[in-house]
Amino acid sequence: MAETTVAKKSIKFVITRQDKPDSQPYKETFEIPYRPNMNVISALMEIQRNPVKDDGNKTSPVCWDSNCLEEVCGACSMVINGKPRQACTALIDKLEQPIRLEPMRTFPVVRDLVINRDRMFNALKRVKAWIPIDGTYDLGPGPRMKETKRQWAYELSKCMTCGVCLESCPNVNERNTFIGPAAISQVRLFNAHPTGEMNMEERLETLMSDGGIEGCGNSQNCVRACPKGIPLTTSIAAINKDTTKHMFKQWLGM
Amino acid sequence: MKGNSYLSRKLHSLLGVIPLSLFIITHALTNFSAVEGGSERFKAAVGFINGLPLVNVLELFGIFIPLIFHGVYGLYIAYQSNLNTGQFSYGRNWAFALQRISGVITFIFVFWHVYQTRFQVAIGGITHDQLGMTMHNIATNPLFFTLYVIGVLASTFHFANGMWAFLVSWGITVSPRAQRVSSYIWMVVFVLVSAMFLMSLSAFRGDEFKEAAAALDAIRTIV
Ligand code: HEM
Ligand code: SF4
Ligand code: FES
Numbered sequence: 001m002a003e004t005t006v007a008k009k010s011i012k013f014v015i016t017r018q019d020k021p022d023s024q025p026y027k028e029t030f031e032i033p034y035r036p037n038m039n040v041i042s043a044l045m046e047i048q049r050n051p052v053k054d055d056g057n058k059t060s061p062v063c064w065d066s067n068c069l070e071e072v073c074g075a076c077s078m079v080i081n082g083k084p085r086q087a088c089t090a091l092i093d094k095l096e097q098p099i100r101l102e103p104m105r106t107f108p109v110v111r112d113l114v115i116n117r118d119r120m121f122n123a124l125k126r127v128k129a130w131i132p133i134d135g136t137y138d139l140g141p142g143p144r145m146k147e148t149k150r151q152w153a154y155e156l157s158k159c160m161t162c163g164v165c166l167e168s169c170p171n172v173n174e175r176n177t178f179i180g181p182a183a184i185s186q187v188r189l190f191n192a193h194p195t196g197e198m199n200m201e202e203r204l205e206t207l208m209s210d211g212g213i214e215g216c217g218n219s220q221n222c223v224r225a226c227p228k229g230i231p232l233t234t235s236i237a238a239i240n241k242d243t244t245k246h247m248f249k250q251w252l253g254m
Numbered sequence: 255m256k257g258n259s260y261l262s263r264k265l266h267s268l269l270g271v272i273p274l275s276l277f278i279i280t281h282a283l284t285n286f287s288a289v290e291g292g293s294e295r296f297k298a299a300v301g302f303i304n305g306l307p308l309v310n311v312l313e314l315f316g317i318f319i320p321l322i323f324h325g326v327y328g329l330y331i332a333y334q335s336n337l338n339t340g341q342f343s344y345g346r347n348w349a350f351a352l353q354r355i356s357g358v359i360t361f362i363f364v365f366w367h368v369y370q371t372r373f374q375v376a377i378g379g380i381t382h383d384q385l386g387m388t389m390h391n392i393a394t395n396p397l398f399f400t401l402y403v404i405g406v407l408a409s410t411f412h413f414a415n416g417m418w419a420f421l422v423s424w425g426i427t428v429s430p431r432a433q434r435v436s437s438y439i440w441m442v443v444f445v446l447v448s449a450m451f452l453m454s455l456s457a458f459r460g461d462e463f464k465e466a467a468a469a470l471d472a473i474r475t476i477v
Contacts, residue, residue, distance in 0.1 A: 082341055168338075168342055170335050170337060170338045170350065170351075171336070173334075173336050175333065175334045176334040176335070177259070207260075210260070214259050217353075217419075218350060218422050219346060220350075221338070221342045221344065221347050224342070224344055231430070233433070234429060234430060236422075237425055237428040237429075237433070238428050239425075240422065240425035241425020244264075247261075247264070
């Protein structure tokens with residue numbers, strides 16, 4: 001396997017590009033020299049250094065977003081060979097060629113592979129995915145979290161708001177107001193925290209309003225797509241349970 | 255409450271189970287009497303249902319209105335979804351897509367089927383006793399038979415997979431294991447209920463239902 005890739009000595013890319021947020025996308029093909037241990041980001045850097053298409057014509061450098069380069073910030077998410085994932089952990093040796101790069105179209109495209117993930121952060125604000133600890137006086141220490149529960153919650157806290165789960169979801173689109181899996185799982189995380197729990201009802205009620213949890217249609221693509229292995233569908237079902245209970249409590253005036 | 259899609263979605267989901275799923279099971283059982291006891295048993299089964307008190311009220315509020323709400327809102331839900339099984343060809347994503355496709359097929363099939371049967375009774379074209387014969391005429395027409403097989407399989411899949419989804423949407427099956435076990439159970443239900451419908455459909459092709467049909471044709475020619 002290693003031999004064949006070395007023998008190729010070059011890597012072929014088909015990149016979907018777009019000059020402006022409202023302009024038409026188009027495809028360009030690149031062939032760049034192979035180096036061992038490359039990933040999609042280092043290949044894009046190569047194209048940036050020498051923005052020449054495979055037909056020898058010069059073009060503008062391809063734009064992308066990246067930051068941490070170790071799959072913790074989510075900025076470099078794009079559709080690679082048909083699957084949404086992080087470019088920084090997409091190793092060239094493990095990808096079928098030509099490598100097809102596209103932006104995650106669920107989000108507004110800013111330019112080339114750069115997208116605007118504002119809706120992810122707005123969703124976190126909407127559901128108040130934080131622990132309120134401020135008061136007009138010193139509120140003192142909060143209740144402690146059990147160690148086993150902390151370890152369990154840590155898994156949910158790994159979410160990097162990358163948007164891959166929304167990209168894979170058939171119900172996140174321009175006809176649907178579904179908030180998306182990530183924010184629902186964050187509600188579960190912050191509702192599990194002993195201090196965060198004090199605002200549990202508020203978060204549930206947000207998810208029980210328009211563009212909340214009701215948009216989930218159980219395709220369960222999200223849990224397969226999440227690079228952090230977050231149990232999204234379990235979180236959604238758990239919040240389904242909590243919102244259902246809350247609905248009955250509201251009706252019964254409890 | 256007005257305009258809250260959470261509550262309308264919950265209502266859609268609930269109506270899918272009560273009464274619609276209960277109805278489809280009853281319907282499968284009633285039809286199966288044609289397999290077990292032929293024309294006479296089927297007539298008796300239809301007679302029993304129509305002997306229920308307030309049967310018209312039950313039909314209207316117990317089936318028709320819930321069906322319209324669930325069906326129309328269901329079409330809207332289907333319109334709001336993308337189908338991306340080409341990109342993500344996982345079993346559950348296929349079930350998601352088929353839930354929507356089968357919903358649309360069910361919508362068309364149910365109205366056509368009601369038109370051919372219950373509506374004809376309502377306008378006085380046939381009596382309840384002649385429903386077996388009507389079904390005989392449908393089941394022996396090759397085109398209608400094929401369309402009925404498709405309609406029955408789509409509705410039954412929609413019901414069984416819908417029950418799976420209902421249990422998730424209400425937070426009853428939460429863990430991956432519970433959801434997996436539930437999917438096996440509803441798959442078995444899909445096979446059993448489909449088999450019942452298809453057996454009844456082929457039973458309606460039997461000669462004893464035809465005799466009634468022939469008798470009616472005779473009456474028709476006399477009149
Ligand atoms: C008349 C045409 C119908 C249409 C267009 C339709 C459409 C839909 C759609 C699109 C869903 C998916 C909701 C979701 O998963 O988010 C659904 C769910 C469901 N449907 Fe239907 N449906 C129809 C008739 C029926 C019938 C006759 C039954 C009963 C056998 C039924 C039972 C269910 C159930 C149990 C669910 C699951 C509810 C849930 O997700 O919680 N539907 N329907
Ligand atoms: S849940 Fe997973 S896929 Fe979704 S945004 Fe968070 S890390 Fe990305
Ligand atoms: S650059 Fe941060 S996840 Fe790839």
